Amino acid sequence: MSERVITPRSRGFLFLDSHPAGCARLVQEMWQAVPAAEEAPSSAPVALVIGSSAGYGLAATIAGLARVGIRGIGVCFEKPPTERRTATAGWYRTAATAELARKNGHEMVFLNGDAFSDAMKDEVAELLRERFGRLDHLVYSVAAPRRTDPDTGATYASALKPIGESYRTKTLAFDSEGTPEVKEVETQPATEDDIAQTVAVMGGADWERWIDHLADRELLADGFTTAALSYIGSPLTDGIYRQGTIGAAKSHLEATARTLNERLEKLVGGRAVTSVNGAAVTQSSTAIPGIALYVGLLRGVLGDAMVPPIAQLTGLWDQLTGARPLDVDDDGRVRLDAWELNSAVQAAVTERWDTATTESITRLADLDWFHAEVQRLYGFAVPGIDYSAPTATQVPWPDAAP
Known part of the structure; x- marks a missing residue:
């Protein structure tokens, strides 16, 4: 088995390698952060993520x-290790998740491939039919740069642009020594084609196709619920996010939820919602101009009061399974972002944003936390890991056998 010392090398916020042991420890930490349910379900729900x-x-x-003790299927798209490169971080995280599930007696199969393809939908449907039975819950959380339409063969590429006029914003960058810099960047406005392609990739079309695919094969259980994960965010990032091309896609996702909700209620007494999550450092969010600065300032205001994704999604599962009532806003969205969009919190972040410069940023934002969070996405900066020791990179994909 290939072993080597893996050091963090990056281009901006993108790291070239991932650390298997660090990724596994992070998964373990997330698992341990989930409190046991007050009342366990009488049987393990069948879920697809x-x-x-x-x-x-x-x-x-x-x-x-x-x-919840779900059993079922996870779908993702990750790259295996090669002679020159480690696997992607998600490869190692999936292997660790599968091992924890096995040790805790949960039957969970992970499939690696294109979630947009009908071939993957067929594979999932066949696995449900043969092994798990009808589906109780589906969580949709796909952030991809492009999508090929199975019907037409056309490939669409998402764009990260404002709509209507150019957008100028502060953003946060780090030089090769890790020194932070606050600078301004300008993004040119989207064309109509940019908007249409982004909606085609990140809107609700594929989510709806998954539901159609499974419903047509009678694989949705009575009372089936589905949630697509979304984000609204602060007025400080509106121009590039909610009012931009991504926002157009999110609006389409929410419209899809309303359509699906009507259909599922009639079909299986089911429910479809979008879940609006709070801010976090993710591989997707760090690519958006201004988001890194905003999240660093938000952490500077809130400190440990920031609610991590694992806590937010624990709350979502409680609502999806009926342990707590499904609580939606007037637009039918589950809101897990109240802690972030609290008016006092936003006022404090805005005050820091307005005065943030390269000289002042280290006292306004929690940059040590932010920098560590970016590294942790790839398995680095994880306490308890000896990064000077060789580690095995050839970690196999989890076995799907029962």
Whole structure:
């Protein structure tokens, strides 16, 4: 088995390698952070998590296993190790999640491939039919740069742009020595094609296709619930996020939820919602101009009062399974972001944002936390891991056999 010392090397917020032991320890920490349910379900619900290896999708998978005892399927797209590179962090996180599930007596299968493809939908449907039975819950958490439409073969690429006019914002960057810099960047406005392609990738089309695929095969249980994970965020990031191309996709996702909710209620007495989560450091969010600065300032205001994704998704599972009532806003969205959008919190973050410069940023934002969180996405900066020791990189994908 190949072993080597793995050191963090990055281009901006993107790391070239991942640390298997660090990724495994992070998964274990997330699992241990989930409190036991006050009342365990009488039987293990069958669940499907699409986008199960990273960010909120990983949190949904671990919280579902540790809190609810789900059994079922996780779908993700990760790259294996090669002679030159480690596997992606999600590969190692999935292997660790599968091992914890096995040790705790939960039957969970992980499939690696294109969640947008009909071939993956067929594979999931067949696995449900042969092994798990009808589906009780589906959590949809896919953030991808492009999608190929199975019907037309057309490939769409998402764009991260404002709508209507160019957008100028402060953003946070680190040089090769890790020194922070606050600077301004300008993003040119989206074209109509940019908007349409982003909606095609990140809107509700694929979520709806998954539901159609499983419903047509009579694989949805009575009372089936589904949630697509979303984000609204602060007015400070509106121009590039909620009012931009991504926001157009999120609006489409929410409209899809309303359509699906009507259909599922008639079909199986079911429910479809979007779940609006709070801010977090993820591989997707760090790519958005201004988000890194905003999240660092938010942490500077809230400190440990920030609610991590694993705690948010534990709360979502309680609502999906009926342990707590499903609490939605006027637009039918579950809101897990109240702690972030509290008016006093936003006022404090805005005050810091307005005065943030390269010279002042270290006292306004919790940059040590932010920098560590970015590294932790790839298994680095994890307490208890000896990064000077060689570690095995050839970790196999979890066995799907019963």
